[in-house]
Amino acid sequence: xxxxxxxxxxxxxxxxxxxxxxxxxxxxxxxxxxxxxxxxxxxxxxxxxxxxxxxxxxxxxxxxxxxxxxxxxxxxxxxxxxxxxxxxxxxxxxxxxxxxxxxxxxxxxxxxxxxxxxxxxxxxxxxxxxxxxxxxxxxxxxxxxxxxxxxxxxxxxxxxxxxxxxxxxxxxxxxxxxxxxxxxxxxxxxxxxxxxxxxxxxxxxxxxx
Numbered sequence: 704x705x706x707x708x709x710x711x712x713x714x715x716x717x718x719x720x721x722x723x724x725x726x727x728x729x730x731x732x733x734x735x736x737x738x739x740x741x742x743x744x745x746x747x748x749x750x751x752x753x754x755x756x757x758x759x760x761x762x763x764x765x766x767x768x769x770x771x772x773x774x775x776x777x778x779x780x781x782x783x784x785x786x787x788x789x790x791x792x793x794x795x796x797x798x799x800x801x802x803x804x805x806x807x808x809x810x811x812x813x814x815x816x817x818x819x820x821x822x823x824x825x826x827x828x829x830x831x832x833x834x835x836x837x838x839x840x841x842x843x844x845x846x847x848x849x850x851x852x853x854x855x856x857x858x859x860x861x862x863x864x865x866x867x868x869x870x871x872x873x874x875x876x877x878x879x880x881x882x883x884x885x886x887x888x889x890x891x892x893x894x895x896x897x898x899x900x901x902x903x904x905x906x907x908x909x910x911x912x
Contacts, residue, residue: 705767712770713755716740719763733764739835740766741842742810750801752821752830771830773821780817780893786826791889794826798885801831802878809840811874815881816858817888838874858884861900 705713718736720729734741743754756767776783783791798820805812812819812834819833836854856864860880887896 714752714768714770716766716768717763718766722762737764737766738842739833739837742834742837742839743768745839745841746805746808746810748801748804750797750829750831751804752832771821771823771828773823773828773830775818776820776822776829776889777817777893779822779826783826783889784892788890790826794822794829795886795889797829798831799882801829802882805831805837806875806878810834811838812836812878813838813874813881814854814858815878815885816855817885817893818855820885857895857897857900859900864901 705711718733718740720732724732740754740757743751747753752768752771754766754768758765758767798815802812802815812831814833814836815831816833819831821830821832823829858881860877884896888894
């Protein structure tokens with residue numbers, strides 16, 4: 704809970720570091736591991752779990768975010784089955800609105816999945832999270848191919864799966880692809896549109912169907 708005069712619930716995420724390390728080493732380490740925090744500092748939207756501040760302890764940097772009493776959509780498929788299509792559509796629109804705001808701010812998520820959508824009990828509110836793989840054109844630091852490969856392979860666009868690296872500079876289309884997969888899963892109560900995205904790819908590395 705934030706201190707007076709706010710007295711509101713907050714979410715804390717701690718980034719520990721070795722306190723006896725040199726200042727330059729600590730700064731370099733924190734710059735690397737707080738990529739998500741750096742991206743979220745510039746975003747303020749009702750459907751994004753935003754960063755509202757941070758503070759230092761003797762051993763860590765602590766990120767402060769607005770509190771949201773929700774759980775990942777990935778854990779709620781059974782409950783979603785009872786909802787009508789119009790209710791699912793309302794959920795989908797909220798996700799689209801949050802993502803569209805990110806694109807206006809030149810931030811591209813690149814990891815849109817049910818695990819990174821927090822939903823309230825009645826599915827009437829959501830928060831987009833999981834920005835650790837995001838592309839922000841205001842930040843110069845990049846993410847390694849090895850790190851990017853740690854995402855769920857079922858949401859990585861076929862073009863990237865074929866080449867082994869992200870060669871596309873149209874990050875908006877990247878997010879739209881992942882959003883399309885997620886929207887299919889919402890309509891179909893968690894089912895995937897495919898088991899292997901390369902089954903539907905074209906080009907030299909595509910598998911024969």
